[in-house]
Amino acid sequence: xxxxxxxxxxxxxxxxxxxxxxxxxxxxxxxxxxxxxxxxxxxxxxxxxxxxxxxxxxxxxxxxxxxxxxxxxxxxxxxxxxxxxxxxxxxxxxxxxxxxxxxxxxxxxxxxxxxxxxxxxxxxxxxxxxxxxxxxxxxxxxxxxxxxxxxxxxxxxxxxx
Amino acid sequence: xxxxxxxxxxxxxxxxxxxxxxxxxxxxxxxxxxxxxxxxxxxxxxxxxxxxxxxxxxxxxxxxxxxxxxxxxxxxxxxxxxxxxxxxxxxxxxxxxxxxxxxxxxxxxxxxxxxxxxxxxxxxxxxxxxxxxxxxxxxxxxxxxxxxxxxxxxxxxxxxxxxxxxxxxxxxxxxxxxxxxxxxxxxxxxxxxxxxxxxxxxxxxxxxxxxxxxxxxxxxxxxxxxxxxxxxxxxxxxxxxxxxxxxxxxxxxxxxxxxxxxxxxxxxxxxxxxxxxxxxxxxxxxxxxxxxxxxxxxxxxxxxxxxxxxxxxxxxxxxxxxxxxxxxxxxxxxxxxxxxxxxxxxxxxxxxxxx
Numbered sequence: 344x345x346x347x348x349x350x351x352x353x354x355x356x357x358x359x360x361x362x363x364x365x366x367x368x369x370x371x372x373x374x375x376x377x378x379x380x381x382x383x384x385x386x387x388x389x390x391x392x393x394x395x396x397x398x399x400x401x402x403x404x405x406x407x408x409x410x411x412x413x414x415x416x417x418x419x420x421x422x423x424x425x426x427x428x429x430x431x432x433x434x435x436x437x438x439x440x441x442x443x444x445x446x447x448x449x450x451x452x453x454x455x456x457x458x459x460x461x462x463x464x465x466x467x468x469x470x471x472x473x474x475x476x477x478x479x480x481x482x483x484x485x486x487x488x489x490x491x492x493x494x495x496x497x498x499x500x501x502x503x504x
Numbered sequence: 505x506x507x508x509x510x511x512x513x514x515x516x517x518x519x520x521x522x523x524x525x526x527x528x529x530x531x532x533x534x535x536x537x538x539x540x541x542x543x544x545x546x547x548x549x550x551x552x553x554x555x556x557x558x559x560x561x562x563x564x565x566x567x568x569x570x571x572x573x574x575x576x577x578x579x580x581x582x583x584x585x586x587x588x589x590x591x592x593x594x595x596x597x598x599x600x601x602x603x604x605x606x607x608x609x610x611x612x613x614x615x616x617x618x619x620x621x622x623x624x625x626x627x628x629x630x631x632x633x634x635x636x637x638x639x640x641x642x643x644x645x646x647x648x649x650x651x652x653x654x655x656x657x658x659x660x661x662x663x664x665x666x667x668x669x670x671x672x673x674x675x676x677x678x679x680x681x682x683x684x685x686x687x688x689x690x691x692x693x694x695x696x697x698x699x700x701x702x703x704x705x706x707x708x709x710x711x712x713x714x715x716x717x718x719x720x721x722x723x724x725x726x727x728x729x730x731x732x733x734x735x736x737x738x739x740x741x742x743x744x745x746x747x748x749x750x751x752x753x754x755x756x757x758x759x760x761x762x763x764x765x766x767x768x769x770x771x772x773x774x775x776x777x778x779x780x781x782x783x784x785x786x787x788x789x790x791x792x793x794x795x796x797x798x799x800x801x802x803x804x805x806x807x808x809x810x811x812x813x814x815x816x817x818x819x820x821x822x823x824x825x826x827x828x829x830x831x832x833x834x835x836x837x838x839x840x841x842x843x844x845x846x847x848x849x850x851x852x853x854x855x856x857x858x859x
Contacts, residue, residue, distance in 0.1 A: 371617040381674035420674050454656045
């Protein structure tokens with residue numbers, strides 16, 4: 344059984360392919376997966392636990408943005424924000440143009456107490472995305488990403504850019 | 505609802521303009537002092553001096569540790585003073601972002617996701633010393649743990665770079681628990697806080713047995729000082745809500761008995777409710793399904809929602825016919841407000857009095 348079918352059998356709704364929310368697209372978040380999983384957590388917590396049990400296998404099978412984001416959401420809802428951060432970073436690596444990935448990461452960081460970093464992303468997401476791509480960062484460069492975000496925040500504050 | 509209707513302080517200032525000159529009729533002397541700012545004799549008076557009384561009960565309940573934590577909005581230039589007052593009452597403070605308020609019409613045209621905003625239209629800035637104006641969103645609590653929980657789930661939707669940035673749904677749902685709201689009400693919120701489908705206040709009305717509307721679960725005056733609760737109850741006789749309100753009432757009575765009397769009086773006024781941010785309070789009473797009144801107050805949010813105050817002031821009786829609102833003056837028709845279907849923020853008018 345493929346991941347999409349397994350997911351649907353447990354959650355009761357489709358795991359749609361991740362949709363990119365480009366900054367230049369001037370649209371809202373289309374992907375409702377996070378919201379639907381949040382509702383599921385309250386209505387059928389056992390289903391969310393089942394998804395949590397499955398996600399490790401799915402991550403071995405597929406290394407794509409959709410599965411990374413799904414993993415991030417499941418861990419976020421389970422309040423394992425370190426794991427959520429890890430998978431949101433991987434989603435970003437796969438698709439840095441997707442603003443949703445950055446917002447998800449920012450809120451995971453807020454829960455981890457990395458408030459300056461979280462705000463740095465939320466308030467300067469356009470610069471962060473631009474320089475992340477320009478510098479060719481990836482999920483393994485978290486410390487570089489952190490320095491980048493904080494530097495951008497400081498420069499914005501001092502009106503240098 | 506305005507995100508579990510947690511926003512309180514912001515809209516208050518705007519709203520008061522529509523309450524001020526309400527009573528010029530000599531027979532309504534008592535009502536003329538309704539809905540004004542309340543200045544406690546002592547307990548928490550300092551808060552009112554710097555930011556009005558909109559969240560006074562909430563603050564008192566947090567000082568008394570009946571509520572685990574709360575959030576508030578304070579003018580940037582008064583923040584230091586606010587923090588000092590908090591310290592005096594044993595409260596710790598955590599700041600979040602700065603809100604620069606805007607008008608709905610400016611937002612709808614130019615902001616991605618602007619149509620989803622319901623009660624607060626604000627541009628966001630980091631609170632880092634560079635902002636000289638605006639309102640800083642703060643969280644206060646007696647314990648550090650409660651404060652942190654509240655803060656982490658407590659981001660409020662803001663416009664950043666022409667785009668509404670909102671927190672994940674799970675944080676919105678959990679935030680109610682951090683604020684000490686009853687579980688049943690948080691669950692009800694999860695189900696019915698959908699401005700595309702439901703009129704939340706009406707859903708709570710439907711969820712209440714007829715004529716069991718308890719004044720301690722009246723949420724309609726919560727943004728204007730005179731309520732014990734700051735959440736939207738699941739029903740107007742919700743036991744958990746009434747219990748919470750009773751605790752708060754008792755604690756306030758020990759400090760400011762006059763305030764309790766005033767709150768109770770406001771909570772028992774009959775109301776005409778259209779939806780979450782459009783409703784009116786009356787100096788009057790309901791008889792045989794008709795509300796007979798001497799005076800009326802708009803106590804909803806934002807001036808653009810106050811569409812009927814002048815018509816209501818010309819009348820002395822209001823009632824519902826199907827979903828139309830009919831206003832009469834001594835039996836003569838003043839206006840029939842015809843019900844209209846709306847795709848966002850549906851209005852289902854109803855009349856209610858909490859006793």
